[in-house]
Every structure is written in C-alpha cells, then in structure tokens.
C-alpha cells in the first residue's frame with residue numbers, strides 16, 4: 001500500500017448507524033482516515049438526493065456501502081447500482097456491501113454492484129441483535145412486552161460488532177475481495193427466547209407476545225412509526241422471518257477465524273449500559 005493510498009479516507013455510508021458507527025470507530029482507532037456518509041456530514045450524503053453522491057466519493061480509497069432503510073424497499077436496487085457505478089467511474093476500486101439475508105431484492109442489489117466490476121466483498125447479514133437496544137425494538141423491551149408478528153420462528157441474530165469486524169477486515173485486506181460472507185450469530189433464538197435472555201440479563205419482567213401482522217401494523221402506527229417503515233416491517237416479518245433463514249452459518253468464522261458473539265454476551269453488555277432500564281419515551 002503506497003503512502004498516497006494510506007492517506008485516502010474510507011467512506012462509511014450510514015456512519016452514525018448501527019454497523020457504520022462501529023466500522024468508523026474501528027478504522028479511526030487504527031489511524032485510518034474516515035469520511036462519514038451522512039445527511040449531516042460535510043460534504044453531505046443523502047440516498048434521496050443523487051446530487052450529493054459525487055462529492056463524498058472524492059479521493060476515497062474504499063466504501064462501506066450501506067443502504068437505508070433496506071435494500072428491499074422500492075428504488076433501493078437502482079440507487080445502489082447507480083451509486084456503485086459512480087464510485088467505480090470515479091476511480092474508487094474497493095466496495096464492501098452490507099446486504100440482507102433472505103431478501104431477493106438484496107440479492108439483486110448484490111448482483112448490480114458485482115456488475116460494476118468493483119473489487120467487492122458482500123456481507124449478507126441476518127438481523128442484528130442491536131435492533132433490541134439501538135432501534136425499533138428498544139421501545140418494546142422497555143415496555144416489558146415484545147409484541148411482534150414473528151410467531152415462534154427462530155432467527156440467528158448477529159452482533160453488529162461482528163459485522164463491523166468483518167467489514168473492517170474486508171475494507172483493509174485484499175484477501176477478502178470476491179468473497180460473499182453469509183453472516184449469522186452462533187444460535188437461533190425465537191423472540192420468546194430473546195425476551196427470556198433480556199429478562200435474565202436485566203432482572204426485569206419481559207415477555208414476548210405474538211401478534212398478527214395487522215395488529216402489529218396498527219400498534220406501530222399508533223406509536224408514530226412512519227408508514228414506509230411499517231410497510232418494510234410487515235414485509236420482513238411475513239417474508240424474511242418465515243423459517244427460511246433460521247439456520248446458522250459459519251460466515252463469521254470463515255471471514256475472521258473466530259466464532260460470532262453469543263446473544264447472552266450481547267444481552268449482558270447491553271444491560272450493563274442501562275439502556276433497558278430507562279423509562280419508555282411517552283408517545
């Protein structure tokens with residue numbers, strides 16, 4: 001790696017988000033220059049505004065490419081393809097794409113990025129454990145009832161710290177070029193088992209209450225969840241959490257040579273931060 005290359009930043013799209021923040025912190029701790037792709041960044045980056053895409057790519061050596069909110073939403077494949085094409089045209093050789101497991105649209109996005117000819121690594125991930133502490137499901141945990149339309153289907157939840165470790169390895173080591181890592185945690189848990197794990201870690205009474213897709217959509221709307229996110233969640237719970245994606249994989253071991261973190265370790269560490277003991281935000 002030459003000096004000029006070392007001084008070029010790595011662009012982290014969604015660099016304030018669940019995986020992007022962890023990727024950016026890891027790169028910075030290795031003194032690797034980082035540019036955060038964010039709507040509050042300078043230059044600004046917004047998936048909804050292609051005019052903002054060119055400036056963030058200027059002079060970067062690699063991109064951690066994460067779409068928001070999900071590669072399954074209308075327009076996501078086209079936007080991802082256009083952004084990746086622009087990156088390659090602007091001389092950015094290295095792309096690491098965060099993809100979603102069990103989503104046909106995400107696989108179309110993977111192919112679209114592959115077609116650009118970039119030096120590509122794909123991280124095809126299952127659901128993140130941090131959804132329960134840093135995102136939508138946090139309010140469920142705080143309320144004491146995880147009310148979701150997930151039946152008793154198990155999911156091999158994955159820790160975003162593991163994704164970040166794989167992403168950083170891929171962004172900094174050319175041995176990962178051309179790899180598709182299908183990433184899961186080490187155990188599949190039903191949402192009832194998740195509730196038990198979090199209850200155990202917090203000492204609080206937390207339970208899973210299965211609800212219908214319609215009931216879930218109505219309750220989410222009453223809590224102010226935007227309509228497009230409710231539509232996405234309805235899709236995810238009806239298509240992705242249907243048992244097809246219940247098995248674990250050895251993707252983390254393949255990429256990093258170690259096992260992924262267990263949900264119990266995540267639950268213990270998240271409980272210690274106090275995130276699950278503060279009062280729910282009133283709506």
Ligand SMILES: NC(=O)c1ccc[n+]([C@@H]2O[C@H](COP(=O)([O-])OP(=O)(O)OC[C@H]3O[C@@H](n4cnc5c(N)ncnc54)[C@H](OP(=O)(O)O)[C@@H]3O)[C@@H](O)[C@H]2O)c1
Nearest residue numbers: 016017018038039046047067068069070071100126127128
């Ligand atoms: N969550 C999961 O369990 C999971 C599982 C597998 C795959 N994935 C994939 O991971 C990706 C990220 O999902 P996530 O749920 O984890 O979200 P996240 O990375 O936590 O994303 C939140 C970030 O998205 C950014 N953002 C929002 N709107 C944006 C826009 N219009 N343009 C640019 N950035 C925008 C926000 O940054 P600023 O406010 O700084 O702009 C925010 O920091 C998605 O493609 C999803 O399919 C997620």
